[in-house]
Amino acid sequence: MVEMLSISQLSFSYTDTENNSVMPMSFDLQAERGEILSLIGPSGSGKTSLLNLIAGFNQASDGKILLDDKEIQQFAPAQRPVSMLFQSHNLFPHLDVFTNIALGIRPSLKLSNEEQQAVGEALVTLGLEGFNKRKPGQLSGGQQQRVAIARALVRQHEILLLDEPFAALGPAMRTELIEVLKELVSRRKMIALMVSHQPTDALLASKRTAFIDNGGVTSIQETADLLNNRQRKEILNYLGPK
Amino acid sequence: MHKPGKSAYPVLAILAFMVLAPMIALLTVPGTSFIESESLAFWKSAYLRRVLIFSLWQAFLSTVLSISLALIVARAFARHGKFPYRSFILKLFGLPLVVPAVVAVFGIVSVFGSGGWIPLGRSLYGLNGILLAHIFFNLPLAVRLLLPAWQSIPKQHWKLAQQLGLNSWQQWKYLEWPALRENLPGVGVLVFMLCLTSFAVVLTLGGGPKSTTLEVAIYQSLRFDFEPSQAVVLAVLQFSLCAIVAMFSFRLQKLPEVEITSSSLQCPVDLKTLALNSIILLVAVTYVAMPILAMLVDALNGPILQVLMNPKLWRSAAFSLIIGLSAAMLSVLAAWLILQSSSDLYYIKQKRKAGYLEMVGSIVYVVPPLVIGTGLFVLIAPRFNVFDWAIPIVILVNAMMGLPFAIRSLGPTMRQNKMRYQRLCESLNLKGWDRFKTIDWPPLRKPIGLAMALVTALAMGDLGVIALFGTPETTTLPLLLYHQLSAYLMSEAAVTAAFLLGFCLLVFWLLEGLIGGGGDA
Incomplete structure (x- = not known):
């Protein structure tokens, strides 16, 4: 058994209702456990669509998603071993930090002692001790994203999808959170796919980065190599000349 | 500067x-002051008490019924993005705003009056008829005012709900109710105020001794009983009630803009819920369209x-x-x-x-x-x-x-x-x-x-x-x-x-x- 996420010929047609156009997409990629694979590429290239397909928010017309050789694409979003973080609106604003995290374990919020303890441990791991009664509005942007990561932790799912989760944060906070994330993914042997518009984030977070363009993965390389690669036209267009 | x-x-x-x-x-x-002895006697009369209680009771019932039904209809509407003729229905729900009250009353009599499509006989006149008419006007209004609350829920929250496996009740509790909670009191007070000051509906469908509101009583005092002093007392009372409700309304303030896009939510529903939503919407559309259709059929004949x-x-x-x-x-x-x-x-x-x-x-x-x-x-x-x-x-x-x-x-x-x-x-x-x-x-x-x-x-x-x-x-x-x-x-x-x-x-x-x-x- 190969311990990895493997996506092959995962197909989807994106319909742009405003322009009345259809964009066919097909993705192939692999990511290993303990790895954060960054996804970069121009707007509208299909990065978020790929995450939505893996999470089950969009239904693929063809292809496979294998986690450790087991197919997962037939499952509903709640049954997939996937947690997803967005750029914003990851938390319910009227619920406190503890409840926002606890929802990840049991939506009915009837937690056992062990489960309550798990929430407490996640708070400690993410440096959020003492914040459990606070509402999201009382937290900074970085703290809010930490709470969302804590929820992903307590869910204990193997795949973590990150859709520009740090885009709204300042450079210091981004660096700090990326370090937290790297440590967690590595320690828990998770597989993380991170969409980012900042090449520096990819460089900091990922050994490997995939370039997505026109509804497909056009290249997967060592991050530093990919960011220095101006021979490919689509990468040159996206990153600009050195 | x-x-x-x-x-x-x-x-x-x-x-x-x-x-x-x-x-x-x-x-x-x-001769008309509301504190003169004649007026003071009227203040204490059983008639005034009855009129006051009925005014508040019909407004309360109309509000509770209109808002409860509107919540059910709006939820079905918000979650059923691909319902056929969605924008047409939204326009239909805007129609009661411009339909003259007395025309709607005629339509309601055509549908529910004796000889109508769903005859209720004499029981139509009085509280029943008033409630039916107020629901006709306020259900679509409340639906249009409440719908934006669903559209204010970030699409990421619907995705989270899917990922966390929230059931319909949990979605209501964690996503929908918090979004609605802000708007509901404002919409409720507005509907209450509209029903409290509703005149044409009560005049035509109520008006008897058992079902008269303050507004209609004022009219009857001036035009039929020729009792200006009585009208003054009633008017002062109506003004006081409205001022109290308006104070609540101004405190609540939160009233959404009636601007609804026809876009749908990203909230998946199973086949059973889809069927139920369709039935709810069809009943609501029929209720709003029926009086107008019945009136048109009667007019053609x-x-x-x-x-x-x-x-x-x-x-x-x-x-x-x-x-x-x-x-x-x-x-x-x-x-x-x-x-x-x-x-x-x-x-x-x-x-x-x-x-x-x-x-x-x-x-x-x-x-x-x-x-x-x-x-x-x-x-x-x-x-x-x-x-x-x-x-x-x-x-x-x-x-x-x-x-x-x-x-x-x-x-x-x-x-x-x-x-x-x-x-x-x-x-x-x-x-x-x-x-x-x-x-x-x-x-x-x-x-x-x-x-x-x-x-x-x-x-x-x-x-x-x-x-x-x-x-x-x-x-x-x-x-x-x-x-x-x-x-x-x-x-x-x-x-x-x-x-x-x-x-x-x-x-x-x-x-x-x-x-x-x-x-x-």
Whole structure:
């Protein structure tokens, strides 16, 4: 058994209702456990669509998603071993930090002692001790994203999808959170796919980065190599000349 | 430093006169004062107690039923993004806003009256009929006011709900209820206020000793019992109730804009829920469409030519049109003058003052039209023949009734124009007419067209103050229809009702198209 996420010929047609156009997409990629694979590429290239397909928010017309050789694409979003973080609106604003995290374990919020303890441990791991009664509005942007990561932790799912989760944060906070994330993914042997518009984030977070363009993965390389690669036209267009 | 304009002052002065003069008259004119012994006895009467309790009870029941049903319908609507003819249904739900109350009442009688499609017999008249009519008006309004709450839920939350496996109840609890909670009290108070001051519905479907509200009792005291002192007591009581409800309303404030896109949510539903949602929507659509359809069917079977050949109909139509257009022009002008000043205040960051200024335009919610009418009646009666003043009074009161709509329609664009272009216009020395035609008018065209169309249609279909002051010589279409209904001339009434509805819709469509046509808001 190969311990990895493997996506092959995962197909989807994106319909742009405003322009009345259809964009066919097909993705192939692999990511290993303990790895954060960054996804970069121009707007509208299909990065978020790929995450939505893996999470089950969009239904693929063809292809496979294998986690450790087991197919997962037939499952509903709640049954997939996937947690997803967005750029914003990851938390319910009227619920406190503890409840926002606890929802990840049991939506009915009837937690056992062990489960309550798990929430407490996640708070400690993410440096959020003492914040459990606070509402999201009382937290900074970085703290809010930490709470969302804590929820992903307590869910204990193997795949973590990150859709520009740090885009709204300042450079210091981004660096700090990326370090937290790297440590967690590595320690828990998770597989993380991170969409980012900042090449520096990819460089900091990922050994490997995939370039997505026109509804497909056009290249997967060592991050530093990919960011220095101006021979490919689509990468040159996206990153600009050195 | 930019100084706030004073354009609102004349409007405020007129509004103050229109509210204070009748109120002072109600409280002080000899022979009618509400604290005189005759009035004091009336304060303690069982009749007054019964009227007061019924007014509150019918408004409470109407609100609870309309809002509860609206929540069910709005939820089905919000979660059923691909329901066929979605935008058509949204337009249909906007129709009760322009359907004259007396026309809707006729439709409800056609459906639920004896011989109707779903006959309820005599039990239609009284509380049952009033509730059915109030639900007809307020269910679609509440649906349209509540729907934006669903659209305010971030799409990421729906994705989270899917990922966390939240069931329908948990989605309601964690996503939908928190979004609705802010708007619900405001919508509830608005519906309560509309039902508390509802006149035409109660006059036509209630009105008996058991089902009379304060508004109708005022009318009966003045026009049938000739008891101005009694009317004064009732008017003071109605004013006090409305002031209390308005205070709640102003405290709550939170009322969403009635602007709904036809986009759907990303919330997946199973087949069973989909079927249930479809049934709920079909029932709601049928309920709103049925009275209008029934009225049209009755009209087609009625003496069309005979009614259309009657000069009374055309004279009434002319009066209605004059009242509607004049009220709308006054309303839009007043709104524009108020908003000029309030936009200036917004511009210099005095938002609270600006808010208060715009709130004055909604004074009609605190002092209901019939209370103003009663005050004017009491004020004018000792000096002049009140009925000679019918048309100007009805125009002024209808203009006041339309003012909140006009302010709501023009407000956002006028504020936006001020914030975006004021500095640029000052630097280009663009002001007065030049500024209006090149900068302000293009984006204002559409909201002005909508405000003109809406206020005209509302005033044309209003059966309120005209019932107090109207005479055979100054009869409007709604009053003519009411007279036909009172005389049980049902087939003639059907044709008049269809004519009135068609006339209102035609004028609405023409004004919105002609004035608002090419503008982009």
